[in-house]
Amino acid sequence: MRWMKKAAVAVMAMFVFLPVYAESSLSPKDAYETARKDYLCAWMSMAAYDDPISELGRNMLVHEHWKLSKASVSDELGHARFLIAMSGDKEERPLLILSVAGTTDYTDVKADLSFDKTLWDSSAAAPDKTQNLPKVHRGFKRYADSIWNTQLDTMTVSQILNRQASEGDILLTGHSLGGAVSTLMGVKMIDSGLNQHLEVVTFGAPAVGNPAFVDTYESLLPLKRIVNSGDPVQSVVQKVVKNYTQIGSEERWKPVEGSHYFSHRMMVYLDTAIRNYYDARDAYEKSGGHIPENIPASPPSFFILPLQVTTDDALASDIPYMKKITADYYQKQLPGAIMGTEGKTTEEALSLARQNGCRYTLENELTARTIPSKNNEIQITFMQTLRTVDGHVISYSEYRMPARDMTPIEAALYVAAKVKPSI
Incomplete structure (x- = not known):
């Protein structure tokens, strides 16, 4: 998540006073x-x-x-x-x-x-x-x-x-x-x-x-x-x-x-x-606007694959926001992290990580399911796999929680923050 003007993308960024327009x-x-x-x-x-x-x-x-x-x-x-x-x-x-x-x-x-x-x-x-x-x-x-x-x-x-x-x-x-x-x-x-x-x-x-x-x-x-x-x-x-x-x-x-x-x-x-x-x-970006990029550390440590999300049809519109907010969070919390692009296999990610001088790859998966028997409560499951660039699994973590006091998008950010890579 980004907070300052020089960060890659602003989440709680520098405040700018603007007049109120339609x-x-x-x-x-x-x-x-x-x-x-x-x-x-x-x-x-x-x-x-x-x-x-x-x-x-x-x-x-x-x-x-x-x-x-x-x-x-x-x-x-x-x-x-x-x-x-x-x-x-x-x-x-x-x-x-x-x-x-x-x-x-x-x-x-x-x-x-x-x-x-x-x-x-x-x-x-x-x-x-x-x-x-x-x-x-x-x-x-x-x-x-x-x-x-x-x-x-x-x-x-x-x-x-x-x-x-x-x-x-x-x-x-x-x-x-x-x-x-x-x-x-x-x-x-x-x-x-x-x-x-x-x-x-x-x-x-x-x-x-x-x-x-x-x-x-x-x-x-x-x-x-x-x-x-x-x-x-x-x-x-x-x-x-x-x-x-x-x-x-x-x-x-x-x-x-x-x-x-x-x-x-x-x-x-x-x-x-x-x-x-x-x-x-x-x-803004599609119009040609520029948002400052995150400056990688030297050398970068983590190559992070995009969050893989599986949801009910009713929650499908949440998926892009889950991916973006967790990517922003990791870029700030793991300085120098390189974010991968969609559609890469684990082997392709490992290869790209080695090419970019990274030490680890991080894969995250999230499922969000509506449970009708519990008043349509939404159950969140988050799974994280940390590997060295030679493919050795260092850790695997899994976290489950009901999204009661937060929406599914907020829950995606919360579990990403809760499950931290253990090196």
Whole structure:
């Protein structure tokens, strides 16, 4: 998986601030940069949680020299979880990303259900003159206030953001409740005069304020709200309580057809971001665009055959993305790895490995099967064979898991990371 500008292909790459255009007006290059940014945001929003795929995302960030601070703040009224990531590329403009987790426990649910509004600026007017002033969801505001004032080492989050605003770029992101809180964090930055080099991208976030709030901040807050078709949560506040209005520019995504996963889950947003990213990357390359190649070590160690995938017909559309995301992961995790092309036999791969000065070949196979008797649960089996270039098998590993809290594409990446070559 690629994270930086100089890597072969960007998975969580250098962040590029782009204006929001209609999809049809984007050039292949701008469409690629936009999809890459959304991909980064989706991974960061996923990484704020505590799922296995979230842990993998954090591990990959650390591998790419991002400095992470994962924190939470709790009281009797709520429990806010968030992740701050600081880019480690010294040659690029510094980027700080703050991502906020969504609902995961009962205190979060209580915050979600605190539908009553409160003044955004409680000092703005006397209690009897507040009707037309900006008001926001009380529970979301409490979360935003808690994170804003959280102490991390020697500085509060607000102080960290203040310092970063003078040195680099800031990206706020989050899913569901986390997206709502990220939106309010962005407004806090605007109120503090820290709105330069700021952008907010949310996934499935509900409305946070009344029309007066939207009228006040709509033109000031650079916010893109990504919403899956069929996601009921993003509109629940407006449906349950009157006088809530969405803010920002909405981008509607369509999850893969036939998926049995709940469309609001962050893993579904991440799955769509993966597909969009690789589709945009392919289109950009076909248009003549150049994405930097991975520079092999001298001499290279691994010759890696493309992932061989066997799936049910219903999962056939996942196969190209499984191959691409695992190839990217290996190229970064195994520096100097040479990726083979499709259709090579083991003997042909061994010969090519010797010609390229490699020491080992790595063959990976994956099967993904739907089990109707288990509520259409998808069972993943991953098999890996490591050989020396003379054909001697060093190791064979096999790993099985149900794809419950991740989609099949995400599961392919997860098992590839789980089963590491043993030399």
